[in-house]
Amino acid sequence: MRxxxxxxxxxxxxxxxxxxxxxxxxxxxxxxxxxxxxxTAGRGRLDRRFESPPGGLxxxxxxxxxxxxxDLTLLTVSAALAAAExxxxxxxxxxxxxxxxxxxxxxxxxxxxxxxESALSPEGGAEYVIVGIGVNLRRGxxxxxxxxxxxxxxxxxxxxxxxxxLADAIAERMLSLAHDPALALDGYRRRMILVGRRARVSEGExxxxxxxxxxxxxxxxxVSRFGRRRVLRFGEVSLRCRK
Ligand code: ATP
Numbered sequence: 001m002r003x004x005x006x007x008x009x010x011x012x013x014x015x016x017x018x019x020x021x022x023x024x025x026x027x028x029x030x031x032x033x034x035x036x037x038x039x040t041a042g043r044g045r046l047d048r049r050f051e052s053p054p055g056g057l058x059x060x061x062x063x064x065x066x067x068x069x070x071d072l073t074l075l076t077v078s079a080a081l082a083a084a085e086x087x088x089x090x091x092x093x094x095x096x097x098x099x100x101x102x103x104x105x106x107x108x109x110x111x112x113x114x115x116x117e118s119a120l121s122p123e124g125g126a127e128y129v130i131v132g133i134g135v136n137l138r139r140g141x142x143x144x145x146x147x148x149x150x151x152x153x154x155x156x157x158x159x160x161x162x163x164x165x166l167a168d169a170i171a172e173r174m175l176s177l178a179h180d181p182a183l184a185l186d187g188y189r190r191r192m193i194l195v196g197r198r199a200r201v202s203e204g205e206x207x208x209x210x211x212x213x214x215x216x217x218x219x220x221x222x223v224s225r226f227g228r229r230r231v232l233r234f235g236e237v238s239l240r241c242r243k
Pocket of ligand 1: 043044045046048049050051052102103110111112113114134136142146149150151238239240
């Protein structure tokens with residue numbers, strides 16, 4: 001079943017997720033999609049800045065869960081897979097990998113970032129969830145300091161997809177995958193980068209090296225350190241390729 005998308009297009013906004021939150025508070029429906037050509041204050045996790053100049057795709061999608069509080073990690077898993085699959089469907093020459101938990105990578109460089117946020121109802125359930133996704137489309141538009149760590153669809157493939165078609169494809173895929181976390185986990189696991197490799201883990205102030213084993217059924221990252229396995233939960237944890 002294809003869910004209906006109600007798409008709002010903006011030339012510029014501070015943050016598509018901030019804007020959509022306002023719409024959600026005003027009663028916007030499940031499936032409302034905000035797409036902007038530029039964000040002046042795009043955010044990543046832990047309030048980090050997500051550079052959002054013209055030449056990228058910045059979107060936020062509103063989900064209104066029908067029951068209970070959805071697990072944000074599993075929604076992030078669904079969003080990452082939805083975006084990876086939609087990008088490959090649009091530009092078939094690309095192979096998009098996922099770095100736990102919320103980043104899309106091509107050839108070791110970041111193509112897209114994802115941030116899922118929820119608002120709780122007074123009864124304790126989730127009133128709504130906002131899935132924010134930023135994808136670099138055009139080459140040469142990001143600040144110099146990101147040149148080595150970021151890439152774009154144009155840089156990786158030579159193709160420049162229509163932003164609105166790609167936005168719809170990502171949102172439609174997300175709306176259907178959100179109902180099937182088992183399928184999403186399966187596809188996510190197959191795209192994970194760094195599996196079997198050593199990576200730098202940062203947990204708040206602590207930082208250490210561990211071998212990446214995979215992802216558990218709740219979307220937690222399984223790592224091995226000194227022969228002992230432990231599961232890291234989304235939140236304060238960052239993962240970096242070891243230099
Ligand atoms: P990471 O491991 O990349 O820091 P993260 O999930 O902790 O992952 P996010 O919160 O998703 O990071 O995004 C913020 C970070 O992404 C910034 O600190 C910066 O390094 C990088 N970044 C910012 N803008 C872009 C962009 N347009 N494309 C790629 N990377 C970006």
